[in-house]
Amino acid sequence: MKHTDVKDLFAQSEKFANGSVTVCGWVRTWRDSKSVAFIELNDGTSLKNIQIVIEKGTLDENEVKQALVVGAALQVDGVLVSSERNGCEIIARKIALLGGCPQDYPLQKKHHTLEFLRTIPHLRPRTKFFEAVLAVRSRLAFAIHKYFQEHGYKYVHTPIITGSDCEGAGEMFRVTTQPWKTSAKTEAEYFAQDFFGARAGLTVSGQLEGEVAATGLGKIYTFGPTFRAEHSNTTRHAAEFWQIEPEVCFCDLSDIIEIAEEFIKYVISDVLENCVDELAFFDERIEKGLIEKLKRVVSNDFAKITYTEALEVLKKSGKEFKYPVEWGCDLQTEHERYLTEEYFKKPVFVTDYPADIKAFYMKQNADGKTVAATDLLVPGIGEIIGCSEREADLKNLETAMKKRGMALEAYSEYLDTRKYGSVPHSGFGLGFERIIMYVTGVQNIRDTLLYPRTVGSL
Numbered sequence: 489m490k491h492t493d494v495k496d497l498f499a500q501s502e503k504f505a506n507g508s509v510t511v512c513g514w515v516r517t518w519r520d521s522k523s524v525a526f527i528e529l530n531d532g533t534s535l536k537n538i539q540i541v542i543e544k545g546t547l548d549e550n551e552v553k554q555a556l557v558v559g560a561a562l563q564v565d566g567v568l569v570s571s572e573r574n575g576c577e578i579i580a581r582k583i584a585l586l587g588g589c590p591q592d593y594p595l596q597k598k599h600h601t602l603e604f605l606r607t608i609p610h611l612r613p614r615t616k617f618f619e620a621v622l623a624v625r626s627r628l629a630f631a632i633h634k635y636f637q638e639h640g641y642k643y644v645h646t647p648i649i650t651g652s653d654c655e656g657a658g659e660m661f662r663v664t665t666q667p668w669k670t671s672a673k674t675e676a677e678y679f680a681q682d683f684f685g686a687r688a689g690l691t692v693s694g695q696l697e698g699e700v701a702a703t704g705l706g707k708i709y710t711f712g713p714t715f716r717a718e719h720s721n722t723t724r725h726a727a728e729f730w731q732i733e734p735e736v737c738f739c740d741l742s743d744i745i746e747i748a749e750e751f752i753k754y755v756i757s758d759v760l761e762n763c764v765d766e767l768a769f770f771d772e773r774i775e776k777g778l779i780e781k782l783k784r785v786v787s788n789d790f791a792k793i794t795y796t797e798a799l800e801v802l803k804k805s806g807k808e809f810k811y812p813v814e815w816g817c818d819l820q821t822e823h824e825r826y827l828t829e830e831y832f833k834k835p836v837f838v839t840d841y842p843a844d845i846k847a848f849y850m851k852q853n854a855d856g857k858t859v860a861a862t863d864l865l866v867p868g869i870g871e872i873i874g875c876s877e878r879e880a881d882l883k884n885l886e887t888a889m890k891k892r893g894m895a896l897e898a899y900s901e902y903l904d905t906r907k908y909g910s911v912p913h914s915g916f917g918l919g920f921e922r923i924i925m926y927v928t929g930v931q932n933i934r935d936t937l938l939y940p941r942t943v944g945s946l
C-alpha cells in the first residue's frame with residue numbers, strides 16, 4: 489500500500505505541504521461537530537498523532553461514520569496543510585476503512601492504568617505509553633550494537649539451550665521432551681532418555697560461552713534472551729529478560745569499569761538525541777526531571793566504593809535496615825538504594841565483594857577474602873550491571889569450583905580456556921530491561937517487555 493509514514497510528514501512537512509498524501513493508521517480519538525470532524529490518527533512511526541480534518545459534505549456520510557470509531561484502522565487520502573497547533577494536519581479527501589473496531593475494544597478511554605494494560609498485552613502497543621517504551625527499547629538496542637561495533641567488538645550468538653549453569657544457585661528452567669512418566673528408575677536414567685541424553689536447560693547467562701569466543705576473538709559481546717526461574721516476585725525481575733554481555737581479553741577490573749561507564753554514557757546520550765518525543769513524554773508523565781537526570785548521568789563521573797567501605801557507610805547511615813549489615817552479607821535492594829540514591833545520588837560501582845557471595849569464575853583478590861567484581865547501582869533501581877575480572881589461573885579456578893561442589897568434568901571445555909594460553913580478561917552483564925527502566929523512569933519491568941514472563945504469569 490503506497491503511503492507515507494506520519495513521522496516523515498512531521499519531519500518534512502514543508503516538502504509535503506499543500507500536496508496530496510496518503511497515511512494509514514489507527515484512530516486514537518475523534519471529535520465531531522456540525523461542520524467539521526477531527527480524527528487523531530496514529531501509525532506507530534511517531535509518538536505524535538496526525539490530525540485528520542473532515543469537512544462535512546465533502547465526503548460520503550457513511551464513510552465518515554465508519555471512520556469516527558476509536559481503534560478503527562483507516563487509509564486516508566488528503567492534502568497536507570500547515571497548522572499552528574499541530575505543525576501540520578491532513579484535510580481528508582477520501583477515507584477507506586481498513587478494519588472496523590467494535591464497541592468492546594478495551595482502549596476506549598485516553599488514559600488507562602498500567603495494571604489494566606498488563607491484562608491486555610496484545611493491545612498495549614496501541615497506547616502512547618507502550619509505543620514510547622517500545623521506541624526507546626528499539627533505539628537502545630541499536631545504540632548498544634552501535635557502541636560495540638564502533639569499538640571493534642564482534643557480536644557472538646551463544647546457545648540458549650545449555651547444559652551448564654553459569655551463575656549457580658539452581659535457577660535454570662529445564663528443557664525436555666520427556667513425558668512426565670517414563671520407565672526411568674533413577675534421575676540419571678531419566679536424563680539419559682531425554683532429547684539430548686543429558687539434563688538441559690535455558691541459559692541464565694551467555695558468559696561462559698562468551699569467554700570461549702573472546703579467548704580467540706579478543707573482544708566480543710552477546711545480546712540475547714536469558715532465563716531465570718527465580719521466585720523473586722519484584723518489579724525488577726523477569727523470568728525471561730535480555731542481557732548484554734561483553735567479554736574483553738587483556739583487561740582487568742579497572743579497565744572493564746572504564747568501559748562500562750563509557751558504554752552506559754554512550755547509549756544514554758544516543759537515546760537523549762534520538763528519542764526526544766519519547767523522553768519528553770516520560771518526563772511529563774512518569775518521572776519529573778528525567779531528562780535532566782539523564783543529562784547529569786552523561787556529564788558526571790560515576791562514583792566508586794569498595795564493598796567494605798560501603799558497609800561502613802551503611803552502618804554510619806543511622807538507617808534502620810530490614811536486613812542487618814555485617815561484613816559478608818549480600819547487599820539487599822534497600823542497601824543498594826541507600827548507597828546510590830541517598831549517599832552518592834548518582835550511579836556507583838561497588839567493588840571487591842566477599843568471594844563467598846559471588847560466582848565461581850571471579851578473580852580472587854590477594855586478600856584471600858574478596859573477588860575483583862563490581863555491581864553498578866543506579867538510583868531508582870539498584871543493580872543494573874554485574875561485572876568482574878575473571879579468574880585466569882587454572883588452579884585457583886578449580887579450587888573455587890570444588891569449594892562450591894561443582895562437577896569439574898562438566899566444565900572441562902571452559903577450564904581449557906585457562907589451560908591453553910590463559911589471559912587476564914573481564915566482562916559484564918547489563919540487564920536490558922533494567923536500563924530501559926532507568927532511561928524511561930518506568931517503575932515495573934513488566935511494562936518494558938512486550939510479553940512479560942514472571943512467576944505465575946505466562
Ligand code: 4AD
Nearest residue numbers: 693695725726729733872873874915916917919922
Ligand atoms: O549479575 P548477573 O547475574 O550477572 C551475570 O549473569 C554475569 N554472568 C554477567 C557477566 O559478567 N557476563 O546478571 C547481570 C544483570 C544484572 O545486573 C541485572 O541487571 C540483570 O542482569 N538481571 C535481571 N534482569 C531482569 N530480571 C532478572 N531476573 C534478572 N537477573 C539479572
Ligand code: MG
Nearest residue numbers: 863871873874
Ligand atoms: Mg548480579
